[in-house]
Structure formats: structure tokens, C-alpha cells
Amino acid sequence: MEKHKPNIRKQDGATHYFCPKCGNHILSTKNMSQSGEKMNCCPECGQGIDWIGMIIRGGLCAMWPIEINGNLDGPGGLKNYGLFQKTILEVYSYFSNYLMEIYPDGPALYVDNVACNSGYTPITTLVFRKYIIIKLHIDPADPAEKIAFQFAHELTHYVYYIKYGLIKEKADDNEETVCTAASLIYLHDVMPENFTLYNDYVKSLEHAGYRNGAALAEQTGYDFSKLIEKI
Ligand SMILES: [Zn+2]
């Protein structure tokens, strides 16, 4: 069943969250206190509720607004779109758990895929000095670990934009190293059966900025919270 974000209404200084299907009241926050819980599904109608990207604490709701190109899910799109979407949201959720408290507000993030090689993909770019677009390069037969490896790298560039602002300088080798290390730590943590393959791949890269990601990931003991101190 597809999950949906809760409906949010602000009233008299409180923020209320409702089931998007039946309107059942799920939780409220006001003046640093919270009543109710983030439930996975509505106890009234069973609708799955998507809390990804929403941290509710002290009456504030923080999030990094994310949208995945919906046109990928259709004719001429990505045959493995379901896997693409699921993997992206899992990586996003992993990052949120570590970073949302430190960086509650992020610019709008749009995730797209480029099927044929246009030269520079995967890539993270700033558009209109306002939005971030991440373009991955995933083929229909590609497995989840490849999607995760590409997206975790690019999402780390996004975190750099949050920390240093949208006017930050172009990524240098040091930033590429941290981004590559983030991908390896994610695999080490979440998809350990695929870690060695990608670790060996990174170690074999010609470009030192990327290659050094393997050593940096190892240096942190594959601890994501240690890596983010390097951002
Ligand atoms: Zn409901």
C-alpha cells in the first residue's frame, strides 16, 4: 500500500497532523510539547503514513522537501522505478536521521534520472539559485546498491549546499572525498553484502578525490556521525 504524507494544519499556536485519507487526528505539537505519536498507519482506516523527512520536535516540523520525477514511472521511463524510488527514500531517510537535527531546513530537492549518457552524470546542480537537482544515471537493470551508491554521494553534495549556502563554491577534491566516503559508509551499514565490491571499485579510481573516499570511510570506522563532522 502506498504511504502518504499527513495533512498539516496550524491553529492557535499548535500544529496538528491528520490522516490524509480519513482525516483522523494523529498528533499535535505546541510550545515544545507533543501529544500523540508518529504512527506508521492510521489506527482508524489503516492508511500508511509517510513521515519521511519530517522531524517533529518541540512544536517544529523540519524537512528537506524532496520530489522524484514522476515521469520516470511510465512509458519511456525507468523500468525499475519502484526500486529507484524505494532506494532513494531509504537513503534520504538514513541521512535525515543523522542530519535533520543539525540542518533542519534544506532547499527543495528534485531527483531525476538520465537514461542515456549525457557526459556528466550522476551530478548535483543548483537551478535558479533556489533548487537543487540531482541527476542519477541508472539503467533499467541496475540493482539497489548502485542507486544507493550514486544517490548517497550526490545527497552529501546537497548537505554541503545546506551548510555552506547555495552560493558555495564548486565542489573540490576534499568534498568529493567526503561524498564518496558517505556512499561507502551507507553500503557498509545498510547493504554490507555489497560493500566490498564498491570499496574495491573506489580504491581503483584514477581521480584521487574519489579514490581517497575509501581511506576516509575506513578512518571514521564506517561511522556516519563521524564523517559528517568533516562536512
Ligand atoms: Zn485514516
Ligand SMILES: [Zn+2]
Ligand atoms: Zn561528486
